[in-house]
Amino acid sequence: MVSDASGLSQLGQSVDLPASPEAAVLERVPQPRAGERYLVRFTAPEFTSLCPLTAQPDFAHIMIDYVPRDWLVESKSLKLFLGSFRNHGAFHEDCSVMIGQRLRDLLEPEWLRIGAYWYPRGGIPIDVFWQTGPQPSDLWIPDQGVPPYRGRG
Template structure:
């Protein structure tokens, strides 16, 4: 792997992401309800330079029998703050953690990252039947 030029910053590994902090709420609805959560306060760091990657996360899903407890979701996102993880991998990690926890009928995670180096990045993962 090439080395970053100039100053680099230290960062934590992916094991610092606190998946155990996520909580669910039982949810039983006779209709297929569409749920969307958004935050523009997501941040992690580039594992190449240690510089921050900041993005807007949109979580969309159709619950099966549980929904995410929002305070625990906020704490989960905060646990990424000092983790060195590529943008695409961060989206995959969020998707995998939430899909495993909620087992929704359908889920889509979109992360729109702030421009870095003149390049805009959007990552999207979707699974299930909408």
């Protein structure tokens, strides 16, 4: 089954990394399995952004889970969107919630959650979790599998 990719502006094209998350274009394609419920997971283990005060890099392991309704996020546009945070100064909480809200607004999924597992800043790891509502109880939603930060121990 081929999905309708008409109207996509980035897939199959040479596209520069967007200058900011606000400038990034997230794109979607029709969900090809209408009526079928399933989970989609994206993992970004090398996510980076900048501290808004020091401009030092921050690193995170981002997990995105969603149950689609009518739309799927086009993965190249998601990659470019996530990459646009490399030069974006914002606190961990702001970056994490912004990702979830942009995807919610684009996809209008049945359910979506973000697990943002940030590496320590100032000796304290900051993990941020955001979701659109209660987790579906009748669908297999695996644990995100990212262990809590343990340092050297």
